[in-house]
Amino acid sequence: MPVVALTTYLERATQGVWDVPAAFLPRPYVEAVTASGAAAVLLPPQADPEPAAAAVLEGLDGLILTGGVDVQPELYGAARHPLTDPARPDRDAWELALLRGARERGIPVFGICRGLQVINVAFGGSLHQHLPEALGTERYRLGGGVFAENTVRITDGTRLAGLLGAGEYVVHSYHHQGVDRVGTGLAVTARTDDGLVQGLELPGDEYLVAVQWHPEENAADRRLFLGLVAAASAFRARRTASAPVPAGGTDA
Template sequence: MIGVSTYLESRASWGVWELPAALLPVGYPRQVQAAGGIAAMLPPDDPSYARSVVARLDGVVIAGGPDVEPVRYGAEREARTGPPARERDAWELALIEAALASGTPLLGICRGMQLMNVALGGTLVQHLEGHVELPGVFGTHTVKPVPGTLYESIVPDACTGVPTYHHQAVDRLGRDLAPSAHAEDGTVEAIELPSPAWALGVQWHPEAGEDTRVMTALVRAAS
């Protein structure tokens, strides 16, 4: 059972409806299912429930989404930083802390990787050029693994064309985190905690592509 955090939108449309919604791009549950897991959506909730929720799960995925509020890492908001998603920040930080405390396998994707870094005391670059090509369209670039890392054991060779859509990135690494992949411009593209933890963050969007190796590794660790 793999819990996946969700977006929380004040207005979403489907059919004849236009309502507030907790939603998730279908690539997330489909990748979990393709890897042999069962996907459970985790919409924002009271952070005090996070430990009991994670106790019922075998793995946790923190999904992509809006920018992390800079106050979470002790910075002032810059002009190109997006509006805050405070309910998501609070809930997902609590999920990350609960997963790390319990040893539950954890995968952070894009925003999820950034939140992992923030949860462990790291900071973010609030604007980065070159990793978004067109609004609402995934771009691609190459990611190279760092030898000897968990990520390199999952994806041993450079990956060309990973789906990417982000304008923020890891700046100062959080406690005990190590970089495990880089883009060609040197941007940290994956972070992880040392063994025996299974905690990995990737800056790109594997759920938007065909390569299921990262999600499969999470599900195997969870099982």
């Protein structure tokens, strides 16, 4: 069984009498991974991200960069918008370190919502910090924890189309930021009718797929998670086959 890791929030959380900083992730993310045939592990932000990322990645077969607060605009050279979330440099540094390390090792990566934005910034792209100003619409974040439904158009010939099919596809949205300048080397795989980027991937053999929507909220369609788990299984098989044989050889 492949091991797929998901990045987590590090925020204040309440449970019973406790109101404390906590590492957590909404349950639908974990269920989407386990229902797709992988073991799920959670990766909260670490105080020393580079060596911590190197350590944890050695035991992983797949990585999911999950949703959450806004990426720091300072990372793509923009002035901070008044409605951009307070900076979370701990999470930004952690996820960027995990992404670099995963790519160095060939570990398949899947980005969801914020995860797509982290990937775009890592490749030198930029973000619209508040879509209602950039596009004149609140269609992507209704507020109150209610996911909006939007229709995206998936580009034929992409890895995303191989997973979901080309053409129109209804998604669950909850974001107020989005891709502005596309990162170098990334291919746009889906857009909405207003032109907003809804999917990115890296062409070629490297498995790096990202969507702006929340596929974990659609329990009836696990194809994006099944695609990642299949890639993680293949990576695990390659990793196992290339592992050195212990001294003394193997039993007959």
